[in-house]
Amino acid sequence: MTRIRPLLAALVALQAPLWVAGVGLALRDDVPDPVPTHWDLAGDVDGTLALAGFTAAVAAVVGLAALVALGLVAASARRAPLAALGAAGATWLAWLPAALYAATLFASADVARAEEVRLPVLPILLATLLPFLAALVVHRLLPGPVGSGRPVPVATASLALADGERVVWVGQASSRSLLVVGVVLGLGTAPLWFAVWPAAVAAGLAAIAVAWVHVVTVRVDDAGVAVSWGPARWPRVRIDLADIASAATGDIEPLRWGGWGYRRSTQGRAAVARRGEGLVLTLRDGQRFAATVDRPEPAAELVNALVVRLEASRTAR
Template sequence: MTAGWAALVAAALIAVPLALRDRLPDPIATHWGPSGAPDGSMPFTVSLLFQAGLWTLIAGASCASALVNAGMLRRRASRMALGALLGGGGMFFLGLQAITLSANLDAPGWWQAGHLGWGALLVPALLVLGGWLGALLGRPGPDDLPERGAISTRKVPLRPGQRAVWVSSARNNLLVTLGGSVLAAGVGLTVLALLGGDGTLWIPAAIMLLVGLVGVTFSSVRVQVTEEGVVLFYGPLRLPRKHIPITQVERAWSEELFPSNVGGWGIRGLPGAVTVMLRGGECLVVGYVSGGRFAVSIDDAENGAALLNTLVARVSTGPGAR
């Protein structure tokens, strides 16, 4: 299925421009400035080969990696990551080609190509939609979670009635810097749009503000384990937050995970198989009673898992045991 999708996207990236060749200028506009007007171009053949070649390289490397490392396909998180990469990437390239060809269609020259306008939002929307659908298609099937005997079952010794809390945090400084820079650029464009009355700046300003805000928010996380379960606080304002009730946890463990295992940086996967990847290495992994897992890259994950296992055992043997 993955190879078929990769081939289908590659065929579309080549066939559609060739079918419209007589209605496109040469060179064609390939870049648009903040005002929405074209400010860069490429020869038609170079543009066609660049998009098709880049997609073929990405899809081919992903498929080859899956074939070489067959074990990764036995893990739901890895299948979902591969599906998200190919689904989102394919839709991204198709959307990018669609708005590029639409703007250049029947234009006398590349400099007279149409403005992108709100159509520029189509590309990131297709990226998200394709990634979600690809991950959804990769979800069915077995999930090779570590066997109980293969993971640490260490618990924290607590006296009856004794309370304990574990707190840790992690931050990706590169993502913080990039997110902050994009957010600052978005604020600057917003100020220019307000002072100069240039309506063409609102679209790039809105995109930069959104991307920057998301980048800053999800570039750091604080994790807390208590008798109530696991709580994650995102960003400097500790918002939004995610709560995993203790009654939904079957077990927890520490595991070495890297971006290559889960499909990249940030929040990866769908509900039931999510990984918050801020840096490669030690991760706290929570196994759900209903199946599936949630992982977050965090320091001191082994002690967090040990306390969580202790609290889960206490709930399981207490008066209200499930």
């Protein structure tokens, strides 16, 4: 891993305290004091704080979370277990109050009294989504933990592939339980639309996300293994063939891999739709990648055959 990736992750985490400092200094003379900090369901202000106290409280939380994120970014360079996941979580914790602080002050700019500030619906929605995007960026920039230390198994295959022969295998796994949970969660948001629609939007997006990941599609081809979610097969994660040491089948227990969806744990990374059979890849760095898929035996055999052919072509050079 190059040094630029953890450096970029650290810069993403550091944006949160910088935003608090920058917005606070830029708008300190343009907002009422005290400032609004809470709105009721009708959108009226029902809570205020002195600007200095509000800024100090937010800065303390954001600064501490950013420091934790930076420490975990440094630990991820040593491939410490769950350091990348922890850094992403700490980044989210730093960005959320920072983004809400910025949204509050922007909404309060040039308003005489805190009670006159209306609920900034769109800015708050953006401030809720941005921390998740920042956490995702940090998670993708940082490496996972090192392998278990056990020898990396060597691929063997009874299937022989000719040079230049193109092959493709596609399989899926689905979970009715996740689909039902997503539908029920979506129906449960209906009352929120009549009370506080921003919460309904957030809950509706969560319901769509749960229902979307109930289907996992696995594609094996000459380039490697691609795993995607939902009917549109997006988003997609690709494992290059050159990074794969071997493949096997196994029983995927969601809780051992961190839960359902796209997970990262001490076991490795996983795309989990349901409990049961799946494809388990061992990578050359000792990490593992698992994906639930029905009848994974042909997929494992094909991956091993592709790896064997790739190794043979390297040896022949």
